[in-house]
């Protein structure tokens with residue numbers, strides 16, 4: 587029997603959507619107000635799901651304290667109150683769209699979690715804009 591357990595997290599970050607190899611006009615045409623050189627911020631809401639089987643002895647799929655600590659060290663400490671374009675190395679050459687942020691988070695967590703867990707990342711950039719990534 588497999589089951590999915592979730593841990594929610596939150597971070598606040600600034601970003602700007604643009605490509606350096608495009609003109610300001612082209613960036614404005616494609617990314618609209620999100621390409622404004624004055625960075626803007628979002629309150630990102632994250633849901634991390636781990637799918638696996640329950641340990642018979644403990645009744646745990648994973649100790650949620652362990653998951654909480656990994657999300658804190660890999661996501662919150664790296665992204666919270668940061669300018670993603672400027673301060674987070676993963677986005678130096680990667681547009682910090684909600685899609686790309688979710689993929690970066692998945693990759694960071696994949697490196698820290700046992701491969702017996704399948705990982706689902708649900709990331710809300712705004713209350714109505716969100717992405718789900720499962721690798």
Ligand SMILES: Nc1nc2c(c(=O)[nH]1)N=C([C@H](O)[C@H](O)COP(=O)(O)OP(=O)(O)OP(=O)(O)O)CN2
Pocket residue numbers: 603620682683684685711712713714715
């Ligand atoms: N495919 C994507 N499209 C857009 C992204 C993205 O990451 N991937 N990001 C943005 C903006 O950064 C932002 O998410 C949009 O902000 P805003 O227009 O303020 O948000 P809402 O659409 O939710 O606001 P409403 O009140 O619903 O109009 C744009 N596109």
Ligand SMILES: [Zn+2]
Pocket residue numbers: 601620626627628
């Ligand atoms: Zn934005």
